[in-house]
Amino acid sequence: MISGEPVNPTRGRYVSPGERLGAGEGGRDARAGTDEESSARLSRTSWARLLGSAGVLSVLVWRLGTGPFLDGVRTVGWRSLAAASVIAAVTTVCCAWRWQTVVRGLGVDLPFGAAVSAYYRSLFLNAVLPGGVVGDVHRGVRHGHDVGDLGRGLRAVAWERTAGQVVQVVLTMVVLLTFPSPVRASMPVVAAVVVVLALCIPPLVRLLPEGEELLLARAWRAARSDVRDGLLVRRAWPRVVLASLVAGAGYAGTFLIAARTAGVTASFARLVPLALLVLLGATLPSLAGWGPREGMAAWAFAAAGLGEAQGVATAVVYGVLAVVSSLPGAVVLVVGWLRQRTRRGQPAARRELRVSVAAGREGCGGD
Numbered sequence: 001m002i003s004g005e006p007v008n009p010t011r012g013r014y015v016s017p018g019e020r021l022g023a024g025e026g027g028r029d030a031r032a033g034t035d036e037e038s039s040a041r042l043s044r045t046s047w048a049r050l051l052g053s054a055g056v057l058s059v060l061v062w063r064l065g066t067g068p069f070l071d072g073v074r075t076v077g078w079r080s081l082a083a084a085s086v087i088a089a090v091t092t093v094c095c096a097w098r099w100q101t102v103v104r105g106l107g108v109d110l111p112f113g114a115a116v117s118a119y120y121r122s123l124f125l126n127a128v129l130p131g132g133v134v135g136d137v138h139r140g141v142r143h144g145h146d147v148g149d150l151g152r153g154l155r156a157v158a159w160e161r162t163a164g165q166v167v168q169v170v171l172t173m174v175v176l177l178t179f180p181s182p183v184r185a186s187m188p189v190v191a192a193v194v195v196v197l198a199l200c201i202p203p204l205v206r207l208l209p210e211g212e213e214l215l216l217a218r219a220w221r222a223a224r225s226d227v228r229d230g231l232l233v234r235r236a237w238p239r240v241v242l243a244s245l246v247a248g249a250g251y252a253g254t255f256l257i258a259a260r261t262a263g264v265t266a267s268f269a270r271l272v273p274l275a276l277l278v279l280l281g282a283t284l285p286s287l288a289g290w291g292p293r294e295g296m297a298a299w300a301f302a303a304a305g306l307g308e309a310q311g312v313a314t315a316v317v318y319g320v321l322a323v324v325s326s327l328p329g330a331v332v333l334v335v336g337w338l339r340q341r342t343r344r345g346q347p348a349a350r351r352e353l354r355v356s357v358a359a360g361r362e363g364c365g366g367d
Contacts, residue, residue, distance in 0.1 A: 075263065099119065122329070301314070
């Protein structure tokens with residue numbers, strides 16, 4: 001879905017896919033078959049994602065009843081909402097700074113205020129739409145349109161999110177190796193497997209059949225260039241790591257607030273590894289964040305001797321806090337839509353959102 005594209009020489013003007021592929025009956029016929037295959041694939045992956053998340057929630061309701069879900073909603077109060085909103089403001093600013101750093105490394109400008117607003121909007125869309133990445137795709141599409149380079153806008157968002165998740169995985173592994181947790185005994189093996197897989201990727205690319213090797217080799221070179229310019233330069237990587245660490249700490253802090261709100265009395269030293277485990281599970285495709293998060297929380301809390309019900313209640317509280325904390329993004333979305341409707345005389349923001357939803361579904365199917 002996200003591929004390397006040359007910089008648009010007519011910067012400021014969006015070049016449509018039709019222009020890039022060329023006009024004519026032949027181009028339209030070739031695209032028609034591809035569109036039908038893509039639609040079928042998106043339909044299958046969307047149903048699989050919906051059924052998987054709904055299946056997790058159904059199993060939890062079957063095992064525990066609706067009590068933990070209702071208790072989680074009822075226990076949320078204004079104090080926890082206020083604390084979570086403040087933490088969300090800090091994490092959103094850090095993530096927007098990380099995005100701006102990556103974007104500038106790829107040779108595109110992005111004002112900091114615009115980055116913060118766009119990030120809030122993407123968080124809201126991620127929280128209310130299935131998949132958990134629609135907001136990020138929408139962010140990349142909008143920025144790509146603004147700078148006249150859709151491919152670069154999408155790649156910048158992809159690398160920004162990837163960098164954040166890599167730092168989160170490393171932080172999680174360090175914490176799980178250090179603090180008592182249900183998976184502490186297995187973490188040395190897991191860490192070794194992750195390192196070996198990372199080292200084996202380049203040789204595996206070279207062992208593929210010739211046609212696939214050429215395609216993947218080009219993709220590998222493009223990815224390596226993006227990582228080198230956008231993430232690993234001296235002025236970028238310290239900012240990316242710092243922003244990701246602060247954001248990860250903020251997410252864990254919100255989870256601890258959710259645990260206390262749900263009535264969990266275990267020590268923070270015992271809860272932090274569980275929080276990072278649940279947050280790692282929350283990155284899986286879901287129903288607007290619901291499903292894998294609750295399943296991981298039920299398993300982790302049960303394995304730690306705290307009970308499945310408390311895990312589910314904590315995850316529900318966290319979900320409510322996340323949705324409420326993202327509401328400034330709804331304001332950004334509505335204000336932006338009204339401005340574009342007034343300026344263009346047509347609801348362009350809704351068209352971009354529909355494109356982002358379709359692209360987000362394809363991205364979830366590839367994760």
